[in-house]
Amino acid sequence: MIENETVYESSLDHDFLDEIYALPGGQQIKKCIQCGTCSGSCPMGSVMDHAPRKIFSLIRAGFRDEVLDSNTIWLCSSCYTCAVRCPKEIKITDVMYALKRLAVKEGRTRGRKAVALSRNFVRMVDKYGRNHETELMTRYILEAELFGAFHFVYQGWALFSNGRLPLMPNRMKNIDQLRKILKRVDELGEI
């Protein structure tokens, strides 16, 4: 945590701010008045390394690693509460997505369970056109929770007993059309 360390000016990345400004939604953080409404409203704020207000402050100060390696961007649940309440109408959720994309681009995702879940969910949608819960959970456990797999046994059995974990996938019709849409969105850089 920054509070317990001496941070030297030379260790800061002063290009980080410009880099974030150049991202979609990044320019908006110039308007932040550090009122803290976003952090106070965020349902995940108490478990984040740095709540949203602090993330913006760290970006401005050049704390590149603190921002991109924090759990904040991965714990953001895209609830949009912060964006709705921000007095400066900053699209905070969009900025969180931009930071996620940058972290992925830089390979800062090792050990991130949220990334493993998201990556495998996208894989399911690309393969079947919709989620296949059984394959998703199997892939996720193998990738991110191998040593904690027994935690899922009771939960998995309860879901299976209630018909919520189908063994066979249900592939959507005309999946090529969905793939074309996703490819176009990808080309536009929206996901």
Ligand code: SF4
């Ligand atoms: S609510 Fe908006 S202006 Fe206030 S700290 Fe958060 S981002 Fe900045």
Ligand code: SF4
């Ligand atoms: S969108 Fe993300 S950062 Fe904003 S309040 Fe919701 S969880 Fe918190």
